[in-house]
Each structure stands twice: as structure tokens, then as C-alpha cells.
Amino acid sequence: TLMLRSAGRPPWYTPDGQNLPAYMIGIAGASASGKTSVARRIVESMDVPWVVIVSMDSFYRQLTPEESRQAFLNNHDFDHPSSYDYGTALAALEHLKQGLATQVSQYDFSTHSPSSESQYVYGASVIIVEGIFALYDPKLLAMMDVKIFVDTDSDVCLARRIRRDVAERGRDPLGVLQQYDRFVKPAFDGFVRPTMNNADIIIPRGLDNEVAIGLMIQHVQRRLDAHNAVLMRPALVRRFRDLPG
Ligand code: ADP
Numbered sequence: 001t002l003m004l005r006s007a008g009r010p011p012w013y014t015p016d017g018q019n020l021p022a023y024m025i026g027i028a029g030a031s032a033s034g035k036t037s038v039a040r041r042i043v044e045s046m047d048v049p050w051v052v053i054v055s056m057d058s059f060y061r062q063l064t065p066e067e068s069r070q071a072f073l074n075n076h077d078f079d080h081p082s083s084y085d086y087g088t089a090l091a092a093l094e095h096l097k098q099g100l101a102t103q104v105s106q107y108d109f110s111t112h113s114p115s116s117e118s119q120y121v122y123g124a125s126v127i128i129v130e131g132i133f134a135l136y137d138p139k140l141l142a143m144m145d146v147k148i149f150v151d152t153d154s155d156v157c158l159a160r161r162i163r164r165d166v167a168e169r170g171r172d173p174l175g176v177l178q179q180y181d182r183f184v185k186p187a188f189d190g191f192v193r194p195t196m197n198n199a200d201i202i203i204p205r206g207l208d209n210e211v212a213i214g215l216m217i218q219h220v221q222r223r224l225d226a227h228n229a230v231l232m233r234p235a236l237v238r239r240f241r242d243l244p245g
């Protein structure tokens with residue numbers, strides 16, 4: 001999933017004419033814990049012109065024909081850390097962070113493969129990376145300015161996941177439960193929940209927790225203001241626009 005807000009703009013420049021790297025927010029948590037919902041809430045409330053949400057599902061490794069066959073039988077493990085291509089993720093996010101045009105593919109959960117659509121993105125001032133493994137890879141962690149973990153009850157997540165996967169991802173309830181028992185639950189306990197230790201901010205109950213959401217948004221906005229304080233005044237920005245980036 002990729003979501004953009006506002007119209008495009010040229011990259012920002014610092015007083016010495018360098019590109020100002022984008023501010024990067026990571027959001028992890030269980031499947032259906034509310035990561036995407038929290039990311040969208042941040043987008044709605046941020047006072048910045050150009051925010052992009054990149055989902056880690058854009059970086060699923062491509063399946064072999066046999067793996068794909070198993071995936072349609074709910075027998076493929078999409079919840080092991082090795083199901084992601086962190087090299088591609090890192091390259092794409094490094095590009096985006098520098099404001100360079102980057103192709104981000106969209107994922108289709110009903111076919112277990114990238115959809116035919118992919119988008120070129122560039123010049124974001126804030127990048128939000130969300131996914132169950134958003135706070136897993138050390139190189140991705142090193143790029144992030146703030147790291148958030150959404151901590152929602154497992155049974156709430158499972159109930160939401162069954163509803164969503166049936167309504168939006170072309171699944172049947174029994175298949176969702178089979179995949180959950182076999183892969184999703186053990187991987188959450190073994191790999192995903194431990195990444196809570198990498199978080200700066202933990203949000204219990206996700207979007208329902210209005211106090212935590214409010215505090216988090218204030219914090220991120222303050223950090224972002226400090227980050228952007230090195231920006232030049234608009235008149236000077238114009239003068240530097242044509243400098244090589
Ligand atoms: P994630 O990105 O972690 O998988 P989502 O934000 O997509 O989770 O939420 C999963 C499902 O649960 C979606 O259908 C969403 O609309 C729903 N959902 C998320 N947060 C809430 C909430 N606080 N109350 C009710 N439904 C919610």
C-alpha cells in the first residue's frame with residue numbers, strides 16, 4: 001500500500017545547497033493491529049506538505065511457482081523474516097530519503113504477487129514505513145528517525161484480520177485461521193513482538209488510544225519541526241533550486 005498526500009514539490013535544500021533527507025517514521029506491530037490506520041492518522045495530522053506511506057508488503061520476495069501454489073492453499077509462510085527482500089527495501093528507502101525518484105511496487109494479497117501497478121515517488125519530506133517487520137532489519141532501523149510499535153490485543157487483531165482478509169484479500173475464514181495457527185501467531189511471538197524493544201514509542205490499543213496517538217503526533221511534529229529548522233527561507237530556496245541535488 002502506498003499513500004501520498006498533497007501535490008509534488010521540488011526537494012528541499014539546506015543552507016549549503018544540499019538536499020535535506022526526508023524524515024523517516026517506522027511503524028511495526030502485529031498483523032491487523034492498526035499500523036496502516038495509525039500511519040494514516042499521522043498523515044492527516046502532520047503539518048508538512050508531502051508525506052508518503054510505504055508498506056513493507058511492497059518488498060515481499062517473489063514466490064516460485066511451487067511456493068505460489070502453496071500460498072493459495074494457505075500453506076506458505078509470509079510471516080518469517082526471510083519472506084522479505086530487505087536489500088530492495090533498503091535501496092528504495094535510501095533513494096526516497098534522498099528525494100530521488102523511486103519506483104515502489106504495489107502488492108496484491110489476492111494473487112500473492114506484486115500488482116501490475118507501481119508508482120514513482122520522489123521528494124517526500126516524511127516517509128512512513130509500516131509493516132510487521134518494519135522494526136526488524138538493523139539497516140532499516142538505522143535510517144529511521146522515530147520508531148513506533150502498535151500493541152493491540154491478539155484476539156482483537158485476529159478478529160479484524162479474519163474480517164479484512166475475507167472482505168479485501170480474497171480469503172475464506174477457515175483458511176485465515178489455518179494460516180494464523182501455523183505461521184502468523186508463532187512468527188509474531190518469535191520475531192515480531194521482540195522488535196517492540198527497538199521502538200521509541202509503544203501505542204497500546206492502536207487507534208483506540210486517543211491520548212497516546214495525540215502525544216505521539218505532538219512528539220513527531222516537534223521532532224520534525226527541529227529537523228526542518230535547517231530549511232532555508234522560501235526566497236532563498238528558490239535561488240538554490242537549480243543546484244545539483
Ligand atoms: P495493519 O496495517 O496493522 O494490518 P489496519 O490498520 O489495516 O492494520 O487495520 C486492520 C483492520 O482493522 C482494518 O480493516 C481496519 O479498518 C480495522 N481497524 C483498525 N483499527 C481499528 C479500530 N481502532 N477500531 C476498529 N477497527 C479498526
Ligand code: C5P
Pocket residue numbers: 030031032035057060071078079108109111112113131132184
Ligand atoms: O497488513 P498486514 O500487516 O496484516 O500484512 C501482513 C500479513 O499479511 C502477514 O501476517 C502475512 O501472513 C499476510 N500475507 C498474506 N498473504 C500474502 C502476503 C502476506 O496473507 N501473500
